[in-house]
Amino acid sequence: MQFSNIINASLIYATFRASTPIIYAALCAAITQQANILNIGTEGIMLVGAFTAVTVSYLTGNWLLAILVSMIAGMAIALIMAVGHIKYKAEICAIGMGINMFALAITKYLLNSILGKSGSFSDPAIVGIPKVHIPFLDNVPVIGEIFNNWAITEWFVIILVIVITFLFYKTVWGLRLRAVGRFELAAQTAGINVNAMKYQAILISGLIGGLAGAHLSLGYSNLFTEGMTNNRGFMGVAAMYFGNAHPVFTAVGCLIFGFADSVGARVQAYGVPSQFVLMMPYIITVLVLAISMASKKAAEKKRKSSLTV
Amino acid sequence: MDNAWKAIRKVLLTVVLALFIGALFILLISENPIDAYAALFRGAFNGKLSFGTTLASFTPLLLTSTAFAIAAKAGAFNVGVEGEVFLGGIVAAYIGINWTFLPVPLLYAACFLGAMIVGAAWAFIPGFLKSYYNVNEVCVTILMNSVALYITSYLVSGPMSAGVANAQSDPVTVRLYQFLKPSSANVGLFIAIAAVVFIIWMLKKTTFGYKIRTVGTNPMHAEYVGINPRKIFIKSMMISGALGGMAGCIEVLGVHGYFLNNFATGLGSNGMLAALIVKSDVVLAPFMAFFLAILKSGAMGMQQSTGVPKSIVDTITAIFIIIATMELLFQFNGKRKKKKKDKAEA
Numbered sequence: 122m123q124f125s126n127i128i129n130a131s132l133i134y135a136t137f138r139a140s141t142p143i144i145y146a147a148l149c150a151a152i153t154q155q156a157n158i159l160n161i162g163t164e165g166i167m168l169v170g171a172f173t174a175v176t177v178s179y180l181t182g183n184w185l186l187a188i189l190v191s192m193i194a195g196m197a198i199a200l201i202m203a204v205g206h207i208k209y210k211a212e213i214c215a216i217g218m219g220i221n222m223f224a225l226a227i228t229k230y231l232l233n234s235i236l237g238k239s240g241s242f243s244d245p246a247i248v249g250i251p252k253v254h255i256p257f258l259d260n261v262p263v264i265g266e267i268f269n270n271w272a273i274t275e276w277f278v279i280i281l282v283i284v285i286t287f288l289f290y291k292t293v294w295g296l297r298l299r300a301v302g303r304f305e306l307a308a309q310t311a312g313i314n315v316n317a318m319k320y321q322a323i324l325i326s327g328l329i330g331g332l333a334g335a336h337l338s339l340g341y342s343n344l345f346t347e348g349m350t351n352n353r354g355f356m357g358v359a360a361m362y363f364g365n366a367h368p369v370f371t372a373v374g375c376l377i378f379g380f381a382d383s384v385g386a387r388v389q390a391y392g393v394p395s396q397f398v399l400m401m402p403y404i405i406t407v408l409v410l411a412i413s414m415a416s417k418k419a420a421e422k423k424r425k426s427s428l429t430v
Numbered sequence: 431m432d433n434a435w436k437a438i439r440k441v442l443l444t445v446v447l448a449l450f451i452g453a454l455f456i457l458l459i460s461e462n463p464i465d466a467y468a469a470l471f472r473g474a475f476n477g478k479l480s481f482g483t484t485l486a487s488f489t490p491l492l493l494t495s496t497a498f499a500i501a502a503k504a505g506a507f508n509v510g511v512e513g514e515v516f517l518g519g520i521v522a523a524y525i526g527i528n529w530t531f532l533p534v535p536l537l538y539a540a541c542f543l544g545a546m547i548v549g550a551a552w553a554f555i556p557g558f559l560k561s562y563y564n565v566n567e568v569c570v571t572i573l574m575n576s577v578a579l580y581i582t583s584y585l586v587s588g589p590m591s592a593g594v595a596n597a598q599s600d601p602v603t604v605r606l607y608q609f610l611k612p613s614s615a616n617v618g619l620f621i622a623i624a625a626v627v628f629i630i631w632m633l634k635k636t637t638f639g640y641k642i643r644t645v646g647t648n649p650m651h652a653e654y655v656g657i658n659p660r661k662i663f664i665k666s667m668m669i670s671g672a673l674g675g676m677a678g679c680i681e682v683l684g685v686h687g688y689f690l691n692n693f694a695t696g697l698g699s700n701g702m703l704a705a706l707i708v709k710s711d712v713v714l715a716p717f718m719a720f721f722l723a724i725l726k727s728g729a730m731g732m733q734q735s736t737g738v739p740k741s742i743v744d745t746i747t748a749i750f751i752i753i754a755t756m757e758l759l760f761q762f763n764g765k766r767k768k769k770k771k772d773k774a775e776a
Contacts, residue, residue, distance in 0.1 A: 161568055201752065209756030214507045214568055215706050219751035222699060226744030227455075233739035234459040355572045362566060396584035403573040403580075414565040 127387045130263050134271075135386070140372075140379025141275050142167075142341055142350075145333030146357025147364070147371045148285055149326045154366040155289060156322040157302035161217025162202050164354025165224030166327055170195040170334020172228040175247055175345040176236065184248045188274075188335045195331020196324050198224065203323040207316055221354075229347050243344030250274050250340040272340035274332070278372075281329070286368045298322060333357075352403070359406045363413045374409065381405040441708055441718070444754045452746035456738055466738045473731020474724040480731065482613020486685060488723035489619045490515065490677040490694075494701025495719040496626045497673035501553075502710035503633060504666035505646040506560065510571030511674040512698025513578030514552050518545035518675025519682045520582045523689035524590065526602030526682070537604050542621075542679050549675020550668040552578065557667030561660035567667075575698070586691050597691035606684035618680030625676060629669070630712050642666050674698065700726070703747050707754040722747060 146163050153160040173194040178187035202220050205211040229239075236242050250272045258265040289295040300308040301318045309315050337353070338345050356378050364371030385398035453463035474484045494511045501508035522541040529540055556574065559565040587597040606616040633639035641662050644652045649659035677697065682689055704722050708714035725747060729740035753759065 159566070159568075205752060205756045209758045211752075211755035211757060215755040216752060218507075218509065218568075218702065219706070219748060219755055222703065223745065223748035223752060226741055226748045229741040230455065230739060230745050233741055239739075352572060352576055355569050358566070359569050359573070362569070394584055394588060396580040396587075400577045400580035403576045407570055407573050407577075410569060411559050411563060411565050414559075415563045418563055 127384060130266050132380075132383060132387075133267050135383035136376060136380045138275065138341070138379075139382040140375045141278050142333055142337045142353050143356050143360060143375040143378055144278050144282070144372050145329060145336055146350075146354045147360040147375050148281060148357075148368060149330040149333055150354075150358045150361040151364070151366045151368055151371050152285070152298075152326040152329065153322050154361055155295075155298050155302045156319050157305070158206065158319060158323065159213055159217070159358070160202075160323070160326055161214050161358065162199070162220035162354075163326075163330055163333075163357055164350050164352065165217075165221035166195045166198050166330030167334040167337065167354050168221075168224040168228055168348070168350045169198050170331035171338035171349055172231065172334070172345055173331070174335035175242060175338045176231075178249075178339055179236075179242075179244055179247045182246065182248050184250050184339055187248075187339060188250070188332065191335040192328045192331035195329075195334065196327035199323050199327025199330065202327075203320050206323075207319050225348055228345075232345070232347065239347075241344055241346035241349075247339070247343055249343045250336070272336070274336040274340040278336075282368045282372050289368065330354075356402065356406050359410045363409055365417075374413075377409060378402050378406055437709070437711065437714070441714065441754070444707065444750060445721070447753055448746050448750040451749050452742060455742060455745060459738070461736060461738050466732055466736050466742070469732040469735045470725065470728035470743075472728070473735075474728035476731075478610055479613050480727065482610030482615040484723050484727040485610065485615040485619055486613055487727050488720050489616075489622050489684070490681055490697045491701050491704060491719040491723050491726075492619075492622045492626055492716050493673050493677035493680070494698050495704035495715040496629055496701075496712060497670040497677070498698075498702045498705040499710040499712045499715045500629055500633065500642070500673070501667055501670035502705065503646045503712070504642045504663050505649065506557065506663060506667055506670070507568050508553065508556070508571055508667060508670050509568055509698070509702060510553060510556060510574050511670065511677075511701055512694055512696075513571070513575040514549035514671045514674025515678040515681070515694040515697050516575075516578045516582045517552050518549045518678030519694060520585055520590075520599075520678075520689055521545045521548045521675070522679035522682045523599045523602055526604055527590075527600050530603055534604060538683075541602075541604065541683060542676060545675040545679035546672035547675070549671040549673070549678070551671070553667045553671025553674070554664060557664040560667075561663045579692070579695075582689070583691050586689055590689070592688065598686075599689040601688045602683060604683060605687055606680065608684070614685040616680070616684030618684035622677070622680060625673065626712075626716060629673070633712055638665075677701075700747070703751050706751050709754075 146167055149166065150160045150163050170191040174187045174191035177190045178184055198220060202216055205216045206213050232242060233239055252270045252272050253276060255269055258269045289299065297308065297313045298318055300311065300313060301315050305315055337350065360374035360378065361371050363374035381402045385401045389395055389398045456463040456466050473480055475481055494515065497511045498508055522545040525541045525544045529537060532540055556567045556570040559570055560567040583597065586599050590599045592598050592600045606618045608614060608616045633642060641657050644657060645659045645662045652659045678694060681693060686693060700722055701719065704718040705715045708718050725743045729743040732738055733740040
């Protein structure tokens with residue numbers, strides 16, 4: 122096993138590439154978390170987005186339209202969750218899991234009945250998200266290898282992290298959103314329409330979740346498989362916990378999972394059983410989640426004792 | 431009595447509404463929903479084989495739905511039952527293959543005990559993390575399901591492989607008696623029923639059950655009256671895990687006779703569905719599990735005799751749960767009365 126074959130410059134892009142779908146998912150979860158709603162349905166929203174993107178791209182050949190439609194589809198699924206949770210007081214974990222199972226089943230059903238395939242669907246007619254090729258980087262050795270040929274959505278995720286950070290911490294809307302999340306009653310007393318804020322948070326989260334799916338099926342790969350999200354939505358939720366719903370720290374958490382994923386893919390070539398490689402990101406996610414929550418608790422304890430004693 | 435009637439009425443309305451929405455999806459691909467549903471119920475009950483298959487798919491659902499429900503009673507959302515089924519299955523297979531030095535009755539006991547202990551140990555991890563560090567148990571259990579799946583998949587394709595084309599283990603030396611051949615219904619069904627009855631008794635009639643219910647309703651109150659909510663939470667997670675392990679053991683000893691890679695996919699989540707639809711009511715959950723088993727086993731027959739793909743069943747069950755979780759749906763009577771009252775007052 123040669124160390125330099127595993128850790129080299131191209132690992133940076135491999136990590137980022139593996140992280141991007143999780144970053145989108147984590148942003149989807151972070152928005153609702155700011156309003157104190159745990160978006161367990163991220164996985165399902167993403168899956169519906171992925172299916173819609175592939176279908177629309179296959180039928181129209183237009184990737185931009187595919188992304189837009191899949192964002193709307195994500196929002197539609199999120200709307201079910203929003204109405205169920207806010208209007209009919211459904212428990213958020215329960216309805217979130219319901220959404221996940223619904224997404225898994227409905228995409229399978231539509232895959233069978235509309236596209237006439239089972240298992241997975243790939244076709245040359247599916248137009249993927251184009252890659253950004255920067256000609257002058259071809260001749261720059263390391264930088265060229267790292268930054269060339271990113272999919273448009275991979276560049277866009279960086280912008281999105283910045284935009285959402287700005288939205289959360291520098292706008293009135295973000296302040297209101299966080300107020301709702303922190304203390305609902307106080308927010309209401311201050312004249313904020315709590316339910317409207319919650320609806321907005323879930324719907325925007327749906328838009329991003331749809332985009333996450335579209336990136337997964339058209340940017341990251343170029344096909345649709347049943348259950349292709351493969352728990353990425355839950356990794357996103359875990360990363361959101363890790364980063365305390367702050368977009369930048371959340372994205373850092375995603376990079377850790379992406380790193381585990383891409384190192385695993387390289388180690389596999391050296392005879393490590395594939396199952397160990399495949400379970401690595403999950404174990405690391407659980408560990409990171411446990412450690413970050415434990416240290417958060419320790420910090421809280423410390424703060425408390427310095428106040429009371 | 432009024433509350434029980436209300437709960438049952440709500441479940442029935444949920445079933446009707448979900449089947450209605452399912453019918454819309456069937457119409458969408460221009461098939462006849464009534465034919466499809468008829469084929470579905472024929473597929474579940476018509477003949478010894480179909481009825482046996484229904485019973486065989488009911489057995490694990492009965493256990494997994496109760497496993498989810500008992501964890502939910504203590505306030506946990508245990509999505510990890512599926513992983514526990516996988517691990518219980520692999521342990522039962524390992525003991526059933528290798529511990530032949532034990533006399534047969536002890537070997538049965540060893541299989542069940544081993545599966546339950548490993549299931550409980552697996553469930554201890556998320557339970558501990560949640561109660562002491564407040565780590566969200568939904569996330570942890572879901573991710574741990576994947577880990578369990580890969581562990582068993584590694585074992586049956588590596589060290590425990592039977593060396594055939596499918597990833598599976600050698601056949602186990604003890605089997606549970608199958609009573610409706612050629613289907614795979616087996617006496618595991620009665621073991622499962624006994625276990626569920628025991629759990630219901632424990633939850634409703636013992637001090638420990640009372641503690642679980644108290645912790646689930648209000649952990650702060652529990653702490654105030656001297657119950658340690660953390661320990662009870664972990665214990666109920668472990669009972670849930672043990673039930674999952676038992677389901678895995680019954681599947682391996684009763685249905686397959688060996689450990690088959692991926693055999694438990696969907697068992698945990700369907701049990702969770704059954705429990706969620708009835709709001710984790712341990713008495714009603716078995717009935718819902720039976721209904722889901724009908725849907726599952728009839729789906730194949732429906733796919734064969736009509737053009738409706740069997741994935742419609744998953745869609746319908748998912749719609750079920752979405753509708754069932756909405757607490758305030760179907761409370762129209764109360765609302766109407768309230769409006770009348772408001773009017774009268776005005």
